[in-house]
Amino acid sequence: MITGEVATQEKITELLPFLLRPENIARYEDGSVYICDRRKYPFSREFVRCNSVEEVAMAIEQMVTQGGGPWMAAAQAMMLAACEVKGEAQQKVCAHLSGARDRLVVTRPTNTAMARRLELLLESAVRALESGDSVENAIAEWIERAISALYENYAIRARHAASLIEDGDGILTNCFAETGFIVAVAMAVRDGKRVQVFTPETRPYFQGAKLTSPCLHELGIRVKLLTDNMPAYVMSEGLIHKYITAADLITVDGHVVNKIGTFQLALAAQYHNIPFYAFAWGKDEDSQTRSDIKMEYRDAAEIRQAMGQPTTVESIDAWYPAFDICPPQLVAGVVTVHGVLKPEALVNYSVW
Numbered sequence: 001m002i003t004g005e006v007a008t009q010e011k012i013t014e015l016l017p018f019l020l021r022p023e024n025i026a027r028y029e030d031g032s033v034y035i036c037d038r039r040k041y042p043f044s045r046e047f048v049r050c051n052s053v054e055e056v057a058m059a060i061e062q063m064v065t066q067g068g069g070p071w072m073a074a075a076q077a078m079m080l081a082a083c084e085v086k087g088e089a090q091q092k093v094c095a096h097l098s099g100a101r102d103r104l105v106v107t108r109p110t111n112t113a114m115a116r117r118l119e120l121l122l123e124s125a126v127r128a129l130e131s132g133d134s135v136e137n138a139i140a141e142w143i144e145r146a147i148s149a150l151y152e153n154y155a156i157r158a159r160h161a162a163s164l165i166e167d168g169d170g171i172l173t174n175c176f177a178e179t180g181f182i183v184a185v186a187m188a189v190r191d192g193k194r195v196q197v198f199t200p201e202t203r204p205y206f207q208g209a210k211l212t213s214p215c216l217h218e219l220g221i222r223v224k225l226l227t228d229n230m231p232a233y234v235m236s237e238g239l240i241h242k243y244i245t246a247a248d249l250i251t252v253d254g255h256v257v258n259k260i261g262t263f264q265l266a267l268a269a270q271y272h273n274i275p276f277y278a279f280a281w282g283k284d285e286d287s288q289t290r291s292d293i294k295m296e297y298r299d300a301a302e303i304r305q306a307m308g309q310p311t312t313v314e315s316i317d318a319w320y321p322a323f324d325i326c327p328p329q330l331v332a333g334v335v336t337v338h339g340v341l342k343p344e345a346l347v348n349y350s351v352w
Helices: 004-009 053-061 069-084 090-105 113-131 135-162 178-190 207-218 231-236 262-271 300-304 343-348
Strands: 026-029 032-036 047-050 169-172 195-200 222-226 242-245 256-259 276-279 323-326 333-336 339-341
Touching: 026 069, 032 053, 032 069, 047 053, 047 069, 053 069, 053 090, 069 090, 069 113, 069 135, 090 113, 113 135, 135 178, 135 276, 135 333, 135 339, 169 231, 178 195, 178 207, 178 242, 178 276, 195 207, 195 231, 207 222, 231 262, 242 256, 242 262, 256 262, 262 276, 262 323, 333 343, 339 343
Parallel strands: 169 195, 169 242, 195 222, 242 276, 276 333
Antiparallel strands: 026 032, 032 047, 256 323, 333 339
16 A cells, blocks of 8 residues: 555645636635636636535536536535524524435435545534534534545546556546546656547537546547547547546445446447546545445436537437436556455445
8 A cells, every 4th residue: 555655645636627726626715605617617717706505506407517526515605604603502503404304315326435535524613612612613623624635535546547548548538537547648748758648529418528538638648539429439449448437436335327328338348348437535434335336317408419519309209317326347446545446345344
């Protein structure tokens, strides 16, 4: 396992593109929460200003922020909730904070990172309340500690993943593989390895085209954009050597849940003898098996358009499962703070 000291020496902040710097994801400032609008990136760098928990929840539901962004926005929203009941009786404050937590959690039912982290934040706030300390200060300090630990773990996992990458590798990803993947590739390039990343566009929100590709391009990393129906052919041409993605959730028994399309690419990768690796964000003890996964289904109207433009007749039926599930036998390894583990080994570790 790479130590915190080694992770710090990686100077992860120097390897982060604009979109992945914490202050550009979501921040609390002057009584409002500012969330970077990933729907408009990379064509503009705009922030949505939210003045209530409900406005933050709606911003998350409307895909203003995606991937690892929603939990950060939700954590900052808890600051708004605390300010709304400042000076009120302890019971009322607790009830209000719990209600805010519950509203925010339902915005992302499949990725349980938000639920786990907001529960820890709420516990810290309640302890401060019971001790007569400032709830707002407790929340702000918890967020600062959580983000610091998160980025240290990003660096640790990224170093492990970078060790998987060989000179000359073509790497396929899917959707926005977030900080772990981007930093891992940046580390490999910094180590002198020649890397080519292939990024499917990722309909219907085009995260691959609008988020992943620009982030890699900003860092000077070679990236080639594909449409979503091209990867299997690219694999057959021998251009891809690793398939690496983020994961919105990994069950304790090794099922990988990620953006819809991840599963079909994993099947194609297995056929072409290409290993599939997924980054863990952490361990959720409540997600032991496939049956514990709560699948999120989004507005089917989004399937009938592309970048706001209709692509078919409005009355045609559509379906939008937001994620899919890769069984453990398709997964060569899960990138954790302990290293790259086989899916069946995950159960042996208390943290990932």
